Amino acid sequence: MMGLLVFKENIKRLYAKCSLYLIPAVKFCLGFVTFYLINENIGFMAKLKNPVIAVVLGLVASFVPCGVTAFFAGCLMIAHVAQVSLEVALILLVFILVVMMLYYGFRPGDGYLLLLTPILFFVNIPYLVPLLVGLSGSLVSIVPVSCGVCVYYMMMYLKQNAGVLAGSTMSEMAARFVQIVKNVFGNELMWVMVAAFAAAILVVFLIKNLSVDYAWSIAIVAGVITQLAVIFIGDFNFNLPISAGSMVTGIVLSVILALIYQFFMFAVDYSRTEYLQYEDDEYYYYVKAVPKLAVSAPDVKVRRINSRKAVKH
Amino acid sequence: MLNEEKIRLMTEIAMFEKKAQKDVFPINRYFKGDYISIHLIRSFAVYTLTCMICLALWILYRSEELLNTMEIRIFTAYAKNITVYYAAGLFFYLAVTWLVYFRRYTAASKNMKIYQAKLRRLEKKYEASASRESEGEQRR
Numbered sequence: 001m002m003g004l005l006v007f008k009e010n011i012k013r014l015y016a017k018c019s020l021y022l023i024p025a026v027k028f029c030l031g032f033v034t035f036y037l038i039n040e041n042i043g044f045m046a047k048l049k050n051p052v053i054a055v056v057l058g059l060v061a062s063f064v065p066c067g068v069t070a071f072f073a074g075c076l077m078i079a080h081v082a083q084v085s086l087e088v089a090l091i092l093l094v095f096i097l098v099v100m101m102l103y104y105g106f107r108p109g110d111g112y113l114l115l116l117t118p119i120l121f122f123v124n125i126p127y128l129v130p131l132l133v134g135l136s137g138s139l140v141s142i143v144p145v146s147c148g149v150c151v152y153y154m155m156m157y158l159k160q161n162a163g164v165l166a167g168s169t170m171s172e173m174a175a176r177f178v179q180i181v182k183n184v185f186g187n188e189l190m191w192v193m194v195a196a197f198a199a200a201i202l203v204v205f206l207i208k209n210l211s212v213d214y215a216w217s218i219a220i221v222a223g224v225i226t227q228l229a230v231i232f233i234g235d236f237n238f239n240l241p242i243s244a245g246s247m248v249t250g251i252v253l254s255v256i257l258a259l260i261y262q263f264f265m266f267a268v269d270y271s272r273t274e275y276l277q278y279e280d281d282e283y284y285y286y287v288k289a290v291p292k293l294a295v296s297a298p299d300v301k302v303r304r305i306n307s308r309k310a311v312k313h
Numbered sequence: 314m315l316n317e318e319k320i321r322l323m324t325e326i327a328m329f330e331k332k333a334q335k336d337v338f339p340i341n342r343y344f345k346g347d348y349i350s351i352h353l354i355r356s357f358a359v360y361t362l363t364c365m366i367c368l369a370l371w372i373l374y375r376s377e378e379l380l381n382t383m384e385i386r387i388f389t390a391y392a393k394n395i396t397v398y399y400a401a402g403l404f405f406y407l408a409v410t411w412l413v414y415f416r417r418y419t420a421a422s423k424n425m426k427i428y429q430a431k432l433r434r435l436e437k438k439y440e441a442s443a444s445r446e447s448e449g450e451q452r453r
Contacts (some may be wrong), residue, residue: 090370091370094366094367094370097363097366097368098363098366100360101359101363102359102360102363102406105355105356105359105411106413172378174373174377175377177373178374178377229376240410
């Protein structure tokens, strides 16, 4: 444990020292992974599928706010989608426009969630999103997370039906549009996941604010149970195509990552909790003070002591 | 000689100014009513535009059905339903807008008061040090 705490302190020191370079580097990684995953999964336009494009866009993303990166990702997605189906591109465009105008008009600063949710779906740990958002975000973040889930399932629909959609003629456009809307918005799995994520964010957010010991750990476990419960109820009602193996793997990985996140963000020592009670003219105060777990990183200085050269006789 | 307390105060003020440039100072240029009204008008325009886009998509979705039933009665019923949904949504969205910007203005005003108090404290410290210096010169 002590080693981990020292490691954490070292990371904090490194961040404080090099944040000027670390923040753009992290933003580059996030941007590059986003554009790369979009190209890999729905890269229907050959010109944009080039990895150099992902690198260049990633470089741009390292200097602009996350909201702008999300906008670029949306444009890239629509360009790829339009290559296969103009109808899906239109639906996606309207969806993104509506979300940006209605929600991001308030400047909430959580545009990265719209990107992060589909990315974590692609790497099979989507269950991590509600845990992190519930622990550190606000309840309003349910909106971008839900939209991220919808964007992912739209992309999946397109990926699975690209052949059928690309082969259709223009005369069938109206009928195809109706079919696509029905399929995309009638996808029960998408709504079940939206419900599971929203419920989990709510549960995690409420529990982590409780004044009980190990509130964050309890919140993580409760969040996972909530997600599982909603998915099982959805599966029971709609017979959803969910693979149990990948779900269990994803959930276990998500819990481990959430616990690592907790270690970095909320490391406290409950064994040294103190309860105070005092009063002023108007109130009685019952205060619970939980000390943070902290160690000072060892400041290692190497002093070289040159031994005298042995005199040979 | 360095005045540690003054330096700390100046650092706090500089940090606040850096953070407040985006959130607090622009808000403080308006009266509360004006600030909220501007955003309500903006939200009204945005919501109406969004509804028009969604309506266009809905017409495209129902185009076949609409073309097959060219009856004034049905169109009137559709128009009535759309107006009700639009009005209900607009009311909800404007209520959310009012709440968000009311809270934002209140928070900004509170922060501005703290900032002004810190500025006053700093000014007093400057005045105190200036008076000390003048007293010293008079003694000489």
